[in-house]
Amino acid sequence: MDHDFRFLACDEAAAAYLGQPADRLLGQSIWDAFPATARPPLGPVLRRAMADRRPVRFEMAGTIRPDRWVEFTLFPIAEGLGIAFRDRTAVHRATESLQASEERLRDLLSTLDLGNSMARDMDGTITFWSEGCARLYGWTTAEALGRSAHHLLGTEFPRPVAEVAAALERNGEWTGDLHQVARDGRKLVVAARKVLRRDSAGRPVAVLEALADVTAQRAAEAALAESEARLALAIAAAEIGIWDWTSSAARLVCTAEVLAICGLDSSTEVTFALARQMVHPGDRRRVVRALREARDPARRAQLDLACRIRRPDGTVRQVAIQGEPLFSERPAGAFAIRVVGTLRDVTERWQWQEERFDSEARLRLALGAGRMAVWDADLRQGKVTGSTELPRLLGFPDGPLPDIETIRARFAPGERERLRKMGLVALAGGEQFLEAEFRYLRPQSAACWLMLRTEFTLDASGRAVRAIGVVLDITERKQAEERQTLLAREVDHRAKNALAVVQAALRLTPKDDPASYMRAVEGRVAALARAQTLLARGRWTGAELRALLEDELAPFLAEGASAPRARLDGPPVMLWPAATQALSMAIHELATNAVKHGALGRPGGTVTVQWQVEPAGPPILRLEWRESGGPLVPGSPSRRGFGTRVLDGTVRAQLGGKVRQGWSAEGIRVEMDIPLSGGITPPMPESAAVSPAKPLPPKHMPDFPRTA
Known part of the structure; x- marks a missing residue:
C-alpha cells in the first residue's frame, strides 16, 4: 500500500477475504475495498502507523465484514505501509464463551457454597465443604477439610455401606436418607444425592454430595403415617365408611366399609340414584333436603343426620350420615361442589336408645303413679x-x-x-x-x-x-290407717251407744199394752237401725240431714191422694255421727207422735221440716218441726211423755243443744238448736275423713210420698 493508501500488491488469500479478484485490487484505494463503516475507526490507526514508521498490531470488529473480528499487523515498507490480517472471530467467540462459562462457574460455586454440598475423595476424605454444610452441621470449612465424612458426621446408612458403594459405582449416583449427628449432638435426617466423578480414563476420583435437612419433614411424615394408621384402625373398629361425591359426577366414591354397611357387593358402582333409592321412603325427603342445603353456596350447611336405609336383601338399618361441603369457584362465577363425609351403622345404638326411652317412660309413669x-x-x-x-x-x-x-x-x-x-x-x-x-x-x-x-x-x-x-x-295410706282406727273406735262407740239407747227404749216405753209396747220398741230400734245404715253408708263419718229426714219420715206416710205429706226445706248439711244417731231418734219420736196424735194421723195432714245453719260464732243447726191439718190441740199436755224425754235426752243431754216446744190449734211446733261441732262425740278430723258423697242440692219437697 503506497502513501495514498492504494494497493501495490495483494495475495489471493487477502483478495478472497475481501471478496474481489487480486488484479482488480491493484491501484485501488483501500477505502474502496473496505466497507464505509471501517474508515472512521481504521483511518486514524493507518495514518499514525504511516507517520511513525513502526509496526503495529491490533484487532478490530466490523472493518472488513460487519460480523467478524480481524487482527491487523501494520509494518513500514519503502513504498509506504504493509498490511497483514487474519480472521479472529472464532477466537473471540471462544473467549467470550469461556468468560461466560467462568462467570456461571463462579455463580455455581457461590450457590454451592450457600447450599448444603460437599465433595470427598474415594477414601471418604472431605475435599470441599460449603458454607451451608458449616451452618447445618456446625463445623467450619477449616475444621471439616481433610476429615473422614463418615466419622465426622457419624453417618448411618439405610442399607449396608457396601451396597451403597456398589450402587454408586454401577449407576453413577445414589439417593437416600442418612441419619447423622451435628456438632452439638442434634440428630439429623439428611436427604443425600451422591454423584460419582471419573477421570479421562474412567476411574472414580471423587464423590459430590448435595444434602438437605429433612429432619422435621420426616418427623411430620412419621407422625402423619402414625395418625393415618390410628385413623384407619379407628375407622375399622368403629365400622365407619368414607364417601366422596362431586356434583359433576354421576357416582360416589366409597370405601369398602360403606358398601358393607349398605349390604352391597364390593364390585357395585354406587350411583347417586342408587344411593337415593336405598334411603327409606319415610326419610328420603328429609335427606334430599339436607343434601340440597349442603350444596347451596349461600348456606354451606354441614350434613349431620340419621336416617333409615333399606338393603338389597330387604333389611332396614339405621345409619348416621355426616358430611362437609367443599366449594371451588369457577371463572364463570359458578361453583364446583364436592361433599366428603362418613357413614356409620347405628342400628344397635338406635334400638338401645328406643328401648331406653321406652323404659324411662315406663319408669316415669310408674314413679308418677x-x-x-x-x-x-x-x-x-x-x-x-x-x-x-x-x-x-x-x-x-x-x-x-x-x-x-x-x-x-x-x-x-x-x-x-x-x-x-x-x-x-x-x-x-x-x-x-x-x-x-x-x-x-x-x-x-x-x-x-x-x-x-x-x-x-x-x-x-x-x-x-x-x-x-x-x-x-304414703300420706293416703297413713290417712287410711288413721281412718280405719278411728272408724273402729267409732263403730265400737256407736255400738255401745246403740245398745244403751235400746236399753233406754225398753226401760222407758210404757208396758201397759204388750202390743203397743212391742210396736213402740220395734219402731225405735228400726229408727236406730236406719241411723246406723246412714252412718255405714258414709263410712261412719256422718250423714246428710235431708237423707236422714227422708228415711225417718218415709215409714209414717200413707199412700193415696189424700194421704199426709211432708215438706222438707233447707240447705245441705253434713251431720257428724253422734248427731246423726241422736237426731234420728228425735225425729222418729216426733213422727210417731204425729201419727198417733197429730197431723200424720189425719188425711191431708202435713208436716213441714225447715232448717238452716247460723254461721255467727260456732255453727248452729236450727231445725223446726211444724204440723198442720191434724186434730185440734187443746193446749200443752199435762205430763211429759216418752217422746219429750227422748228429745231432752238426745238434743239437750247428748248433743248439747236446745229444744223449744209449742202447741197451737193447728198442731205441735218444735224448734231445735244443735251445735254442728261439740257434744259427746266430736266430728272426725279432716285428716282422717273420707270425702263424703256429693251433697244433695237444696230443694223443697211439697209432695214427699211414702217410700218402699
Whole structure:
C-alpha cells in the first residue's frame, strides 16, 4: 500500500477475504475495498502507523465484514505501509464463551457454597465443604477439610455401606436418607444425592454430595403415617365408611366399609340414584333436603343426620350420615361442589336408645303413679340430686334441689333425730340399708307422710359418704290407717251407744199394752237401725240431714191422694255421727207422735221440716218441726211423755243443744238448736275423713210420698 493508501500488491488469500479478484485490487484505494463503516475507526490507526514508521498490531470488529473480528499487523515498507490480517472471530467467540462459562462457574460455586454440598475423595476424605454444610452441621470449612465424612458426621446408612458403594459405582449416583449427628449432638435426617466423578480414563476420583435437612419433614411424615394408621384402625373398629361425591359426577366414591354397611357387593358402582333409592321412603325427603342445603353456596350447611336405609336383601338399618361441603369457584362465577363425609351403622345404638326411652317412660309413669322419686345424696358435700318427681314430692320448685340441710329442716319435729338414730343403729349393726317412715312438712299444705328406702356407701373408716334410694308419699295410706282406727273406735262407740239407747227404749216405753209396747220398741230400734245404715253408708263419718229426714219420715206416710205429706226445706248439711244417731231418734219420736196424735194421723195432714245453719260464732243447726191439718190441740199436755224425754235426752243431754216446744190449734211446733261441732262425740278430723258423697242440692219437697 503506497502513501495514498492504494494497493501495490495483494495475495489471493487477502483478495478472497475481501471478496474481489487480486488484479482488480491493484491501484485501488483501500477505502474502496473496505466497507464505509471501517474508515472512521481504521483511518486514524493507518495514518499514525504511516507517520511513525513502526509496526503495529491490533484487532478490530466490523472493518472488513460487519460480523467478524480481524487482527491487523501494520509494518513500514519503502513504498509506504504493509498490511497483514487474519480472521479472529472464532477466537473471540471462544473467549467470550469461556468468560461466560467462568462467570456461571463462579455463580455455581457461590450457590454451592450457600447450599448444603460437599465433595470427598474415594477414601471418604472431605475435599470441599460449603458454607451451608458449616451452618447445618456446625463445623467450619477449616475444621471439616481433610476429615473422614463418615466419622465426622457419624453417618448411618439405610442399607449396608457396601451396597451403597456398589450402587454408586454401577449407576453413577445414589439417593437416600442418612441419619447423622451435628456438632452439638442434634440428630439429623439428611436427604443425600451422591454423584460419582471419573477421570479421562474412567476411574472414580471423587464423590459430590448435595444434602438437605429433612429432619422435621420426616418427623411430620412419621407422625402423619402414625395418625393415618390410628385413623384407619379407628375407622375399622368403629365400622365407619368414607364417601366422596362431586356434583359433576354421576357416582360416589366409597370405601369398602360403606358398601358393607349398605349390604352391597364390593364390585357395585354406587350411583347417586342408587344411593337415593336405598334411603327409606319415610326419610328420603328429609335427606334430599339436607343434601340440597349442603350444596347451596349461600348456606354451606354441614350434613349431620340419621336416617333409615333399606338393603338389597330387604333389611332396614339405621345409619348416621355426616358430611362437609367443599366449594371451588369457577371463572364463570359458578361453583364446583364436592361433599366428603362418613357413614356409620347405628342400628344397635338406635334400638338401645328406643328401648331406653321406652323404659324411662315406663319408669316415669310408674314413679308418677306411685308418687315415688329416686334420689342420690353426697353426704360430704350436702348435695342432693334426683328424678324430676323429687322436687315436687318435697315441695320445691322444679329444677335443682337445695342442699340437704334445707331439706332436713322440713322434717316434722323430732323426726330428723329419730331417723339419725335409726341410721346409726343400722350402720353399727353392719347394715347399709335403711327403711323408715316419717312426717314431712310441705310449705302451705298439711303435713304428709313419706317412706324412705336408702342404701349407704361407706368410706374406708366406715363412715357413710353417700346415700341413694327412693322416697314414697304414703300420706293416703297413713290417712287410711288413721281412718280405719278411728272408724273402729267409732263403730265400737256407736255400738255401745246403740245398745244403751235400746236399753233406754225398753226401760222407758210404757208396758201397759204388750202390743203397743212391742210396736213402740220395734219402731225405735228400726229408727236406730236406719241411723246406723246412714252412718255405714258414709263410712261412719256422718250423714246428710235431708237423707236422714227422708228415711225417718218415709215409714209414717200413707199412700193415696189424700194421704199426709211432708215438706222438707233447707240447705245441705253434713251431720257428724253422734248427731246423726241422736237426731234420728228425735225425729222418729216426733213422727210417731204425729201419727198417733197429730197431723200424720189425719188425711191431708202435713208436716213441714225447715232448717238452716247460723254461721255467727260456732255453727248452729236450727231445725223446726211444724204440723198442720191434724186434730185440734187443746193446749200443752199435762205430763211429759216418752217422746219429750227422748228429745231432752238426745238434743239437750247428748248433743248439747236446745229444744223449744209449742202447741197451737193447728198442731205441735218444735224448734231445735244443735251445735254442728261439740257434744259427746266430736266430728272426725279432716285428716282422717273420707270425702263424703256429693251433697244433695237444696230443694223443697211439697209432695214427699211414702217410700218402699
